[in-house]
Amino acid sequence: MKNGLFSKMIAAFTIIISLSFVITSAFLSFWFQNYYLSQRRSQIVTEAQFVRNAAIQYFAGNISQDRLNDTLETLAEYLNPDIKADMFIMDGYGYVYATSNSEYYKLIGKQIVSKDIRDVRNGKMVENTDVYNKIFGKAVHTYEIPITYNGTFEGSIMINTSVNDIRHPLRRVYIIIWISAIFAIIAACFVIYYFSQKIIIKPLWEINSVARKIAKGEVDKRVDVKSEDEIGELAQSFNFMADSLEKVENNRREFISNVSHEIRSPITSIKGFIGGILDGIIPRDRERYYLSLTYDEINRLTRLVNDLLDLSSMEAGHLKLNIVKLNINEMIKNTVIKFETKINEKKLKVDVCFNSDDLYVLGDEDRINQVLTNLIDNAIKYVNDDGSVRISTKEKSNKAYISIYNNGPQINEEDFKHIWDRFYKSDKSRTTKMSTGLGLPIVRSILTQHGEDIHVENKKEGGVEFTFSLKLST
Numbered sequence: 001m002k003n004g005l006f007s008k009m010i011a012a013f014t015i016i017i018s019l020s021f022v023i024t025s026a027f028l029s030f031w032f033q034n035y036y037l038s039q040r041r042s043q044i045v046t047e048a049q050f051v052r053n054a055a056i057q058y059f060a061g062n063i064s065q066d067r068l069n070d071t072l073e074t075l076a077e078y079l080n081p082d083i084k085a086d087m088f089i090m091d092g093y094g095y096v097y098a099t100s101n102s103e104y105y106k107l108i109g110k111q112i113v114s115k116d117i118r119d120v121r122n123g124k125m126v127e128n129t130d131v132y133n134k135i136f137g138k139a140v141h142t143y144e145i146p147i148t149y150n151g152t153f154e155g156s157i158m159i160n161t162s163v164n165d166i167r168h169p170l171r172r173v174y175i176i177i178w179i180s181a182i183f184a185i186i187a188a189c190f191v192i193y194y195f196s197q198k199i200i201i202k203p204l205w206e207i208n209s210v211a212r213k214i215a216k217g218e219v220d221k222r223v224d225v226k227s228e229d230e231i232g233e234l235a236q237s238f239n240f241m242a243d244s245l246e247k248v249e250n251n252r253r254e255f256i257s258n259v260s261h262e263i264r265s266p267i268t269s270i271k272g273f274i275g276g277i278l279d280g281i282i283p284r285d286r287e288r289y290y291l292s293l294t295y296d297e298i299n300r301l302t303r304l305v306n307d308l309l310d311l312s313s314m315e316a317g318h319l320k321l322n323i324v325k326l327n328i329n330e331m332i333k334n335t336v337i338k339f340e341t342k343i344n345e346k347k348l349k350v351d352v353c354f355n356s357d358d359l360y361v362l363g364d365e366d367r368i369n370q371v372l373t374n375l376i377d378n379a380i381k382y383v384n385d386d387g388s389v390r391i392s393t394k395e396k397s398n399k400a401y402i403s404i405y406n407n408g409p410q411i412n413e414e415d416f417k418h419i420w421d422r423f424y425k426s427d428k429s430r431t432t433k434m435s436t437g438l439g440l441p442i443v444r445s446i447l448t449q450h451g452e453d454i455h456v457e458n459k460k461e462g463g464v465e466f467t468f469s470l471k472l473s474t
């Protein structure tokens with residue numbers, strides 16, 4: 001992950017930031033150059049004013065040529081302390097009269113014709129940027145300003161600055177701009193690095209490593225990310241997922257241990273009985289009795305295995321329901337008849353209360369039979385001897401409600417939460433022989449698959465009532 005997301009993010013951010021700084025710096029440099037040149041231009045115009053005055057003095061014959069040269073030199077130094085500028089005064093045809101720089105005295109009396117002389121003659125100021133000039137042997141930035149005296153064009157002033165000299169202060173500013181940009185880019189990269197590490201990469205890395213641990217079976221591991229952003233939310237959802245994974249894993253362990261336990265006890269008894277018979281410890285005349293006990297245990301095992309298979313196929317959703325029209329009242333009567341022996345043994349009073357003989361509902365016949373059998377079996381099993389059981393059906397808004405009531409001991413609060421759990425038996429000592437603790441989970445699974453519900457109620461007058469619903473057939 002480190003080399004993937006992290007480097008991609010850093011690269012993307014660095015490119016974005018560098019681009020923006022480069023563009024800003026380029027604009028800034030360009031703007032500054034223009035600003036600097038325009039400042040320079042207005043400075044030159046002011047300078048030209050002084051030079052013009054000196055030239056007019058000369059034209060008027062008030063000062064000598066040497067004096068003019070000296071004046072120009074002083075002006076050039078005084079007005080341009082930072083940048084060396086050379087000044088020339090020329091007549092209308094470009095013949096040099098005077099210059100500020102003694103190096104160029106040899107040009108005096110010579111013609112420096114500028115191709116722009118016509119513009120200058122028309123009274124325009126001409127500016128030439130960065131042109132290589134043969135006379136000066138270097139690239140110069142030239143300003144030519146016309147001199148008019150008493151309304152006539154008398155000549156021109158030329159102020160030259162070496163391009164190198166002009167560039168010098170500009171270059172300093174450029175360096176400052178670009179170095180700041182580079183520093184800003186580097187600083188921004190550090191900040192990005194730090195924050196993306198702290199905000200995204202580290203938490204993601206932690207979630208990833210915890211995910212791997214959970215996959216290896218350490219389901220109690222959790223992510224410790226407390227930020228309140230999306231990553232924090234992700235970590236929270238991840239922990240929720242880990243919680244439910246842990247619950248599933250614990251359920252699975254508990255289930256396996258329950259199943260093993262449930263299977264071990266009948267197998268132990270069967271082994272004991274048969275071992276006793278084989279060893280001759282059990283007297284011959286008691287063999288039959290112990291074989292019948294073994295047979296009961298095998299029946300119990302079979303029931304347990306069948307229930308488990310039912311439950312697991314229902315939970316896996318493999319079970320296909322064959323929904324048909326059923327006469328639920330008739331099914332209830334038939335189921336009660338199946339329990340006749342038990343009812344007689346416990347001397348129970350069993351009532352069925354129907355509004356009519358037939359009540360048609362929709363359901364899978366075998367599965368609904370299983371529901372009825374389990375519930376009626378429970379009612380008979382958990383009611384006291386001489387107690388009573390009442391089964392009733394009623395119709396209400398497109399549904400049939402089937403209630404199975406017995407006046408036995410009520411279910412206490414603790415059991416209420418658990419009776420729908422697999423293998424849950426409230427009174428472990430009393431019911432072990434008869435129960436698997438799978439009856440109610442199976443009932444609920446079947447009804448859930450029918451899209452129906454079941455609930456249990458401790459009745460005020462005593463006793464327990466289970467009620468479930470089924471769709472009425474129209």
Ligand SMILES: Nc1ncnc2c1ncn2[C@@H]1O[C@H](COP(=O)(O)OP(=O)(O)O)[C@@H](O)[C@H]1O
Binds near residue numbers: 378427434435
């Ligand atoms: N009619 C009932 N009256 C009282 N308790 C009941 C009744 N039906 C179920 N229970 C309680 O619910 C538990 C779970 O029932 P069940 O899943 O059918 O398992 P089993 O019948 O094998 O014990 C029972 O152990 C019992 O404590």
Ligand SMILES: [Mg+2]
Binds near residue numbers: 374377435
């Ligand atoms: Mg049961």
